[in-house]
Amino acid sequence: GAGVSQSPSNKVTEKGKDVELRCDPISGHTALYWYRQSLGQGLEFLIYFQGNSAPDKSGLPSDRFSAERTGGSVSTLTIQRTQQEDSAVYLCASSLYLGGAGELFFGEGSRLTVL
Amino acid sequence: SQKIEQNSEALNIQEGKTATLTCNYTNYSPAYLQWYRQDPGRGPVFLLLIRENEKEKRKERLKVTFDTTLKQSLFHITASQPADSATYLCALDNNDMRFGAGTRLTVKP
Numbered sequence: 001g002a003g004v005s006q007s008p009s010n011k012v013t014e015k016g017k018d019v020e021l022r023c024d025p026i027s028g029h030t031a032l033y034w035y036r037q038s039l040g041q042g043l044e045f046l047i048y049f050q051g052n053s054a055p056d057k058s059g060l061p062s063d064r065f066s067a068e069r070t071g072g073s074v075s076t077l078t079i080q081r082t083q084q085e086d087s088a089v090y091l092c093a094s095s096l097y098l099g100g101a102g103e104l105f106f107g108e109g110s111r112l113t114v115l
Numbered sequence: 116s117q118k119i120e121q122n123s124e125a126l127n128i129q130e131g132k133t134a135t136l137t138c139n140y141t142n143y144s145p146a147y148l149q150w151y152r153q154d155p156g157r158g159p160v161f162l163l164l165i166r167e168n169e170k171e172k173r174k175e176r177l178k179v180t181f182d183t184t185l186k187q188s189l190f191h192i193t194a195s196q197p198a199d200s201a202t203y204l205c206a207l208d209n210n211d212m213r214f215g216a217g218t219r220l221t222v223k224p
Contacts (some may be wrong), residue, residue, distance in 0.1 A: 033212060
């Protein structure tokens with residue numbers, strides 16, 4: 001596709017349910033990043049992938065959060081047993097290069113609301 | 116601990132003036148620093164990248180400086196316009212990319 005695609009764009013769920021957020025990066029982009037943005041706040045780094053590998057998972061807020069990337073392309077961020085504090089916009093970005101050598105292209109985000 | 120601080124949450128200026136936004140960092144040694152623009156309800160959009168061995172970078176009405184001794188970057192928008200109103204974010208490489216909280220710029224006509 002022409003840009004980074006995220007789905008769903010909006011998700012409303014009940015507390016305790018699991019949710020899966022999907023990111024389809026720009027073809028050929030090695031690096032993929034997940035961020036969380038609460039209302040009026042900055043971008044909280046969650047995890048990044050170099051190819052299919054996530055070297056550092058320490059940014060994930062709790063063990064309820066997990067992420068994977070397959071085939072060097074699509075990534076999914078899974079939140080188990082959702083809590084109200086998980087409500088936020090989850091942003092995905094991809095880049096041709098890891099680190100700051102290349103610009104990040106962001107998707108429009110997945111807005112998660114946990115009731 | 117590592118920190119990225121952007122000078123203020125909000126900056127209001129008059130159209131035609133120069134806006135100057137600050138990004139300070141501690142306990143990072145970035146090889147690159149980037150600036151992004153974010154409009155409400157949208158993902159950030161890349162504006163400029165500057166390398167550690169570059170002092171200054173320009174693109175149209177935008178200018179970025181990078182001082183690795185002061186651990187600071189300044190982002191300037193000259194001849195500002197109401198359409199420049201947005202939140203501006205700085206980002207540092209750390210293998211991953213870490214963002215500051217952003218400065219919300221409002222340019223009044």
